[in-house]
Amino acid sequence: MAKRIFGVDLGGTTVKLGLFDEQGELLDKWEIPTRKEDSGSHILPDIADSVKAKMEEAGIEKNDVVGVGIGVPGPVDGKGVIHKAANLGWGVFSIREELAVLLGGIPVEAGNDANVAALGEMWKGxxxxxxxxxxxxxxxxxxxxxxxxxxxxxxxxxxxxxxxxxxxxxxxxxxxxxxxxxxxxxxxxxxxxxxxxxxxxxxxxxxxxxxxxxxxxxxxxxxxxxxxxxxxxxxxxxxxxxxxxxxxxxxxxxxxxxxxxxxxxxxxxxxxxxxxxxxxxxxxxxxxxxxxxxxxxxxxxxxxxxxxxxxx
Amino acid sequence: MAKRIFGVDLGGTTVKLGLFDEQGELLDKWEIPTRKEDSGSHILPDIADSVKAKMEEAGIEKNDVVGVGIGVPGPVDGKGVIHKAANLGWGVFSIREELAVLLGGIPVEAGNDANVAALGEMWKGxxxxxxxxxxxxxxxxxxxxxxxxxxxxxxxxxxxxxxxxxxxxxxxxxxxxxxxxxxxxxxxxxxxxxxxxxxxxxxxxxxxxxxxxxxxxxxxxxxxxxxxxxxxxxxxxxxxxxxxxxxxxxxxxxxxxxxxxxxxxxxxxxxxxxxxxxxxxxxxxxxxxxxxxxxxxxxxxxxxxxxxxxxx
The missing domain is CATH 3.30.420.40 (ATPase, nucleotide binding domain)
Known part of the structure; x- marks a missing residue:
C-alpha cells in the first residue's frame, strides 16, 4: 500500500490532525479537543489513540506509516525535546520518544508550532x-x-x-x-x-x-x-x-x-x-x-x- | 596513510594555507601571495599548485586527501558558487567545481570567509x-x-x-x-x-x-x-x-x-x-x-x- 504520513498541530484548545501521502496531498483532516487537565498528561495518549483509530478506519498498516509529525506551542529543540510549555502544563521531556512509544514504535518528529507552520508554507504554501x-x-x-x-x-x-x-x-x-x-x-x-x-x-x-x-x-x-x-x-x-x-x-x-x-x-x-x-x-x-x-x-x-x- | 585535509583562507593580499589531519590538528601552515591581476584568474591555479607542491613535499597521495576547503572574501552560496567578489575581480562561478578540476578531482568545499572563520572557532576555538x-x-x-x-x-x-x-x-x-x-x-x-x-x-x-x-x-x-x-x-x-x-x-x-x-x-x-x-x-x-x-x-x-x- 502507498505510504502515509500524519501531521499533528497541537493547539491550546484543539488538536488538528491530517493524513497525507508522501507527496504532501492532504487526504483527510479532523480535530480532537486538547485535554489540558492533569498537567497535560492526556494530550499525547489522546493523539496516539486518534492516529491509531484513523489507521484502523482507513486500513493503514503500521509499516505503511512513514511517521507522525507534531507541532507544539512551546520551544522544541532539534532532538524533539520540549523545553516547557506552560499553557499545556508540560515540563521538559522528549515528545519524539514518548509519542513514538505510544504509537508502538512509529517514528515521530516534533517542532515548535510557528516553525512547523513555516515548514508547511515552504512545502505547499x-x-x-x-x-x-x-x-x-x-x-x-x-x-x-x-x-x-x-x-x-x-x-x-x-x-x-x-x-x-x-x-x-x-x-x-x-x-x-x-x-x-x-x-x-x-x-x-x-x-x-x-x-x-x-x-x-x-x-x-x-x-x-x-x-x-x-x-x-x-x-x-x-x-x-x-x-x-x-x-x-x-x-x-x-x-x-x-x-x-x-x-x-x-x-x-x-x-x-x-x-x-x-x-x-x-x-x-x-x-x-x-x-x-x-x-x-x-x-x-x-x-x-x-x-x-x-x-x-x-x-x-x-x-x-x-x-x-x-x-x- | 592517514587522511589529510587542506584549509585555505583566501585574503585580499595573502592566501593562508593549512594542512590538517582529520581530527583537526594543524600539521603545517604557509602563505602565498594573492595575485589579483587579470581579473583574479591566477588565484585558484596558484592555490592548486601550492596544494599539489605540498602534497609532493610531504608524500601525500591524492587518495589520502579528504578534500580542500576554502574561505573567500565574498558571498558564497550553499553550492560553493561565488556571487561576485569585487576586490578579487571575480564574477559568478563555482569555486567548488573550478578548484576541483585544477586539483585533478580532489573534492572542494567553499564558503564566505567570515562564515568559515566562525566554523573554525566552533571546531577548535x-x-x-x-x-x-x-x-x-x-x-x-x-x-x-x-x-x-x-x-x-x-x-x-x-x-x-x-x-x-x-x-x-x-x-x-x-x-x-x-x-x-x-x-x-x-x-x-x-x-x-x-x-x-x-x-x-x-x-x-x-x-x-x-x-x-x-x-x-x-x-x-x-x-x-x-x-x-x-x-x-x-x-x-x-x-x-x-x-x-x-x-x-x-x-x-x-x-x-x-x-x-x-x-x-x-x-x-x-x-x-x-x-x-x-x-x-x-x-x-x-x-x-x-x-x-x-x-x-x-x-x-x-x-x-x-x-x-x-x-x-
Missing amino acids: GGRGCENMVAVTLGTGVGGGIIVDGKVLSGSNGAGGEIGHIHIVDEEEDACGCGNHGCLEQYASATGVTRLARKRLEKDDKASSLRDGELSAKDVWDAVKAGDELAVEVAEQFGDYLGKGLAAVAAVANPERFVIGGGVSKAGDILFKYIVEPYKKYVFHGSRDAEFVLATLGNDAGIYGAARLVLG | GGRGCENMVAVTLGTGVGGGIIVDGKVLSGSNGAGGEIGHIHIVDEEEDACGCGNHGCLEQYASATGVTRLARKRLEKDDKASSLRDGELSAKDVWDAVKAGDELAVEVAEQFGDYLGKGLAAVAAVANPERFVIGGGVSKAGDILFKYIVEPYKKYVFHGSRDAEFVLATLGNDAGIYGAARLVLG
Whole structure:
C-alpha cells in the first residue's frame, strides 16, 4: 500500500490532525479537543489513540506509516525535546520518544508550532520552492519561522525565530508580554496595530473614521483601504517598524522570501505597500531583493508542516 | 596513510594555507601571495599548485586527501558558487567545481570567509562544543558567522550573517560603507569605536586622556581600563548598540554562545562588562543565558574553518 504520513498541530484548545501521502496531498483532516487537565498528561495518549483509530478506519498498516509529525506551542529543540510549555502544563521531556512509544514504535518528529507552520508554507504554501525563507505570523503576537536550507532553525533551546521580540523602539514605556520594552510584537501584531491606532487618535483631533465605535486591526486596514488619512499614518508607522524588524532578520538569515500570515495578513496585498519600502531602506543590499508574499495555507499550515517534518 | 585535509583562507593580499589531519590538528601552515591581476584568474591555479607542491613535499597521495576547503572574501552560496567578489575581480562561478578540476578531482568545499572563520572557532576555538553559535568579528567592519546545528548559515545568496548591517540608530546622518544609515558596524567596529569617541569628545570639554594625540580603538579601550570617565561613556554606548544588535541576532538564531573576535576583541574580557548587560536587557528571555567568550584562533580561524568545511 502507498505510504502515509500524519501531521499533528497541537493547539491550546484543539488538536488538528491530517493524513497525507508522501507527496504532501492532504487526504483527510479532523480535530480532537486538547485535554489540558492533569498537567497535560492526556494530550499525547489522546493523539496516539486518534492516529491509531484513523489507521484502523482507513486500513493503514503500521509499516505503511512513514511517521507522525507534531507541532507544539512551546520551544522544541532539534532532538524533539520540549523545553516547557506552560499553557499545556508540560515540563521538559522528549515528545519524539514518548509519542513514538505510544504509537508502538512509529517514528515521530516534533517542532515548535510557528516553525512547523513555516515548514508547511515552504512545502505547499506561499514559500513553495524556497529553501531559505521566513514565515511571519502577524496574529495576537508576532511569530516567526526561519527556514534555512530547507530545515527549520530551532536554535540552541528552541527559541529560534522569535522575531516578535526584536527590539525596535527605545522610548517604549509599555511592557511587551515577554517583559521587555519596545518589541516588534508591540507594533506589528493585531493588538499592536490597534495600539498604534489608539495612540495616534489620542495625539490630536484629526478626523478619522476610526474615532467611531470599536477598534480592531481589521477596522484599521479597512480605513486604510478607504483612504482614511489617519489610518494611513498608522499603516506607515506599522510598516516602518515591521520593515525595520524584517531587515534585521534578513541581515542574519538572508531569506529568498518572506511569507506573511496570521490575522493581520487578511488585510491582503495592501500590507506590502507599507512594509516593503521601509524594508528596502533598512536592509543590507544582499537581501534587498527578497520577495514578500502572503501565506496560503491558513490554519492548515501546521498540519502540512508537521507532516513535512517527518520527511527530514 | 592517514587522511589529510587542506584549509585555505583566501585574503585580499595573502592566501593562508593549512594542512590538517582529520581530527583537526594543524600539521603545517604557509602563505602565498594573492595575485589579483587579470581579473583574479591566477588565484585558484596558484592555490592548486601550492596544494599539489605540498602534497609532493610531504608524500601525500591524492587518495589520502579528504578534500580542500576554502574561505573567500565574498558571498558564497550553499553550492560553493561565488556571487561576485569585487576586490578579487571575480564574477559568478563555482569555486567548488573550478578548484576541483585544477586539483585533478580532489573534492572542494567553499564558503564566505567570515562564515568559515566562525566554523573554525566552533571546531577548535572559542565555540568548541557548540552546535549553535554566532561568531562576531569586530574589525575594520563588523562581520558575523552564524552556525546552526553545526553548519554555516549562508542564506539564499550568501548574505547570511551580515550582522554588521543590522539597523541600530534611526538618527544617524553619516552613511555606512554599505550605503545605509545607522548600521551596527558604524558603532561597533574599530572605526566605529573611534568615531563614537570622536563624537563624544566634540560634545563638550570634559577632560579625557583621549584628547591627546592619535585616537585608535585600542586607545579608547586602554583609557577605559585606566578609568577615564569619558572613555567609559563611549564604552557604554558601544555596548548598548552592540548588545542591542546581538539581541536581534539571538531573536532569530538563538545561539548558545557568542564568540567575539577581530581587532577590537584584543581589549579582552572588559568588553563583556559593557556588552552583556544591554544584551540581557534587550534580548528575548529564551536567549538570555547565551554565553559570551573571546575567539581563540586569531588569524588561523579561517584555515581551521576551511578544513572543517570539508567534513560537512
